[in-house]
Amino acid sequence: MAGLALANIRARGARNLGLAALVAIFSALLFGGSVIDARLSQGLESLSARLGADVLIVPYGYERTAKAALLRGEPSTYHMPAEVLGRVRSFPGVAQASPQFFLASLATACCSERVQIIAYDQQSDFLVRPWISAKAPPTLGEGQIVAGSKLNVEVGGELFFFGVVHEVVAKMEPTGMGLDTSVFLPLESVYRLVGNIPALKEELPDPSGYISAVAVKVEPGLRPKDVANGIMREHAIEFNLDLVLPDAIVTETARELAGWASTVRRLALAMWLVAFLALALVFSVAIGERRREFGIYRLIGATRSWLGRLILAEALFLSLAGGLAGILLASLAIFPFDALIFNSLGLPNLPAGPGAVARAAAVALALAMVIAPLACLRTVLSVTRSEVQPSLRMEA
Numbered sequence: 001m002a003g004l005a006l007a008n009i010r011a012r013g014a015r016n017l018g019l020a021a022l023v024a025i026f027s028a029l030l031f032g033g034s035v036i037d038a039r040l041s042q043g044l045e046s047l048s049a050r051l052g053a054d055v056l057i058v059p060y061g062y063e064r065t066a067k068a069a070l071l072r073g074e075p076s077t078y079h080m081p082a083e084v085l086g087r088v089r090s091f092p093g094v095a096q097a098s099p100q101f102f103l104a105s106l107a108t109a110c111c112s113e114r115v116q117i118i119a120y121d122q123q124s125d126f127l128v129r130p131w132i133s134a135k136a137p138p139t140l141g142e143g144q145i146v147a148g149s150k151l152n153v154e155v156g157g158e159l160f161f162f163g164v165v166h167e168v169v170a171k172m173e174p175t176g177m178g179l180d181t182s183v184f185l186p187l188e189s190v191y192r193l194v195g196n197i198p199a200l201k202e203e204l205p206d207p208s209g210y211i212s213a214v215a216v217k218v219e220p221g222l223r224p225k226d227v228a229n230g231i232m233r234e235h236a237i238e239f240n241l242d243l244v245l246p247d248a249i250v251t252e253t254a255r256e257l258a259g260w261a262s263t264v265r266r267l268a269l270a271m272w273l274v275a276f277l278a279l280a281l282v283f284s285v286a287i288g289e290r291r292r293e294f295g296i297y298r299l300i301g302a303t304r305s306w307l308g309r310l311i312l313a314e315a316l317f318l319s320l321a322g323g324l325a326g327i328l329l330a331s332l333a334i335f336p337f338d339a340l341i342f343n344s345l346g347l348p349n350l351p352a353g354p355g356a357v358a359r360a361a362a363v364a365l366a367l368a369m370v371i372a373p374l375a376c377l378r379t380v381l382s383v384t385r386s387e388v389q390p391s392l393r394m395e396a
Contacts, residue, residue: 022278024325027327029267029326032333032334035360053127054217054218055215055228055231056214057088057213059241060236060241069116073180073182077104081211082210084241095219100120103119110163117190119184143165144167145169146185149172149175150174155168155171194207228243
């Protein structure tokens, strides 16, 4: 029966190709959406786990810039007086405070590539170390850096920034965030780099008197937002400050993820219904066209139940072909261009494990394979409950 069903599908190639294409579009939407959803969820978990600061104090107007650097690795340079660090450390409710300096490299002869350079204080840091691979040395020396997981350089390799060659002593674990395309080095090292940049050297004659951000961890039992608001009331006007709440980044990202996933599910459902209705209509019309064919089958001994199974087999093969084609097309669209997709979404991106991909493919294929058989049920009942031989005699 399988061979006959395939032969019947080939005999009506153009029409069946269109039906399989409808199923393919549905399965591509469902599989692609499920894979992206799984990767976004993993990225969100990574984001929540690795944003170890309760508050990030930044210069006024750089809240969005700081978020873009964390989430998408968009290179930027900004600074504020280092005096802010002492004020924040002494503020009631602050348990720990550590400075950072953000410097954007350039896509010119001065640098290997354009990346975000993040400098941190090795003595007080509690934010960067959890991002860095366990293989990194406890203390980075002069000219040593840790590279993000997506940078095209291996441990032991070198990167060139502003006239200084840096040795990559470790690579960061994947985070799904902009940190994957950043490099990390001690504060002292970045201050020396600033001295090699004419524009910044003129603006910051003493680089050590400036920082870009203060990562804050509040005392247990206190609300980060309350402590942050207190810091703002006390020092925002004097130092022109702004703040970033990492929890708010996670919440906002989760809200965007939920909205995106909901849209994909609605599109997949709409496509499933369109495919179902189109298949049901075509199978219903096909009955009239195939009366003579079914009559011949009956004359050579086929039972009505056998005819019903034949129609179901054809429908199943259509669904299978469409489902597999949709999964293949979605894979070709997602996996080679994942960085572009997730950057355009502005959301964290971690590779989905083989298990998550396999589950998404299995669900998409299973749902795709039931469309055509369900759509042709009315047709099958019509064939198995009616007598087709008279129509054959009338046409003979």
